[in-house]
Amino acid sequence: MTTPAIWYFDIISPFAHIALARLEAIRARRAVLLRPIVFGAVLKHWGQLGPAEIAPKRVHTYRLATHAAAALGVPFRFPPSHPFNPLAMLRLLTALEGNPTAVREAFHLVWGEGHDANDPQVLARVAAAAGDPAALDRIGEQAVKDRLRNATEEAVAAGIFGVPSLLIDGEIFWGVDAMAMAGDYLAAPAAFLSGEIARVSDLPVGLERARS
Numbered sequence: 001m002t003t004p005a006i007w008y009f010d011i012i013s014p015f016a017h018i019a020l021a022r023l024e025a026i027r028a029r030r031a032v033l034l035r036p037i038v039f040g041a042v043l044k045h046w047g048q049l050g051p052a053e054i055a056p057k058r059v060h061t062y063r064l065a066t067h068a069a070a071a072l073g074v075p076f077r078f079p080p081s082h083p084f085n086p087l088a089m090l091r092l093l094t095a096l097e098g099n100p101t102a103v104r105e106a107f108h109l110v111w112g113e114g115h116d117a118n119d120p121q122v123l124a125r126v127a128a129a130a131g132d133p134a135a136l137d138r139i140g141e142q143a144v145k146d147r148l149r150n151a152t153e154e155a156v157a158a159g160i161f162g163v164p165s166l167l168i169d170g171e172i173f174w175g176v177d178a179m180a181m182a183g184d185y186l187a188a189p190a191a192f193l194s195g196e197i198a199r200v201s202d203l204p205v206g207l208e209r210a211r212s
Helices: 014-020 023-027 039-046 055-072 087-095 100-112 120-129 133-138 142-157 178-187 195-201
Strands: 005-009 032-036 165-168 171-174
Touching: 005 014, 005 023, 014 055, 014 100, 023 032, 023 178, 032 087, 032 100, 032 142, 039 142, 087 100, 087 120, 087 133, 087 142, 100 120, 120 133, 165 178, 171 178
Parallel strands: 005 032
Antiparallel strands: 005 165, 165 171
């Protein structure tokens, strides 16, 4: 039996919204589980800053996301502020077990229409999209918080370092640009992992920067 792919995402990422629009091509070849995780915790584990935490990179990232969405014909509008606290939405989507309809609605509202992810009406619309309005009452439950934390730890243990990331057969495909590579892998896994790709996968480190 083929193992489903896992799409790790955080609602805070504009690139996750853009990648979601291209996920159907992956679903045509392999079942995909949608799994919310906390991007901030992933960054902390690997000792990284987020793109929005570096002033000039923040502006570049916002422009890049806006341009990429327009180029791909994806409806796109930044929410009122960014970065924002994504926990309520992530916990809601966790309570909804990554329901695809709810995930699509969440990204549509926050990144397609530019709404505040913490707006109670936005959260209610996401729960309603899954046909489970009562999920709003489960956001604060410890079991839901634990599931989100466990999913994040599971992602880190698998080597996930950013969002969105597709995990297929243990192989990581990070970001919008890697969606095409993921499709090529699914079409011909053995061929994909041969030649130069196989060589660079084990390339020796020539120099390591000193860390203060």
